[in-house]
Amino acid sequence: MVNVLSLFNGMSTGHTALDNVGIKVNKYYSSEIKPHAIKLTQHHYPDTIQLGDVTKWEDWDIDWQNIHIVLSGSPCQDLSAAGKRTGLFGSRSSLFFVFVDILNHIKKLNPKVLFLQENVGSASKKDVGIMSRELGVYPVRINSSLVTAQLRDRYYWTNIRTRKDGLFGDIKTDIPQPKDKR
Numbered sequence: 001m002v003n004v005l006s007l008f009n010g011m012s013t014g015h016t017a018l019d020n021v022g023i024k025v026n027k028y029y030s031s032e033i034k035p036h037a038i039k040l041t042q043h044h045y046p047d048t049i050q051l052g053d054v055t056k057w058e059d060w061d062i063d064w065q066n067i068h069i070v071l072s073g074s075p076c077q078d079l080s081a082a083g084k085r086t087g088l089f090g091s092r093s094s095l096f097f098v099f100v101d102i103l104n105h106i107k108k109l110n111p112k113v114l115f116l117q118e119n120v121g122s123a124s125k126k127d128v129g130i131m132s133r134e135l136g137v138y139p140v141r142i143n144s145s146l147v148t149a150q151l152r153d154r155y156y157w158t159n160i161r162t163r164k165d166g167l168f169g170d171i172k173t174d175i176p177q178p179k180d181k182r
Contacts, residue, residue, distance in 0.1 A: 140174070
């Protein structure tokens with residue numbers, strides 16, 4: 001059983017994904033501020049421990065060293081082609097750096113912590129590069145239309161499954177491309 005910290009939890013799709021692959025959750029900590037998302041999460045997963053605003057993480061009373069997985073889908077509004085393209089230093093997408101601070105805090109206490117970070121596929125190469133350097137791994141790009149009814153082009157960074165690549169042995173996320181649902 002794993003202890004999970006889900007940042008920008010939304011409606012707890014991370015918990016659903018873990019359930020779908022048979023990973024049993026012991027404690028599931030959620031950082032979310034949208035009331036409707038919190039209500040839906042609590043309906044489906046009433047044992048979820050709500051932490052509130054991610055920027056207040058230093059005040060959270062959780063067992064940091066026993067977090068096994070950190071899930072994050074930091075805000076994409078400033079990265080998306082549909083937005084103003086202010087990038088990682090925009091007011092919303094800069095919350096990515098809060099995720100990095102939290103992850104680094106946990107890594108000091110538990111160097112084996114796993115993480116999965118997701119963000120929009122239309123992010124600029126510059127922003128993808130910054131995120132990759134911060135996380136120490138390059139992402140894989142997957143369009144979820146291969147497995148769902150949605151067209152959601154996304155980057156995924158993780159240390160769960162990686163491989164060395166290229167002349168300099170860059171660490172890359174090694175999530176295989178899903179097979180077409182058709």
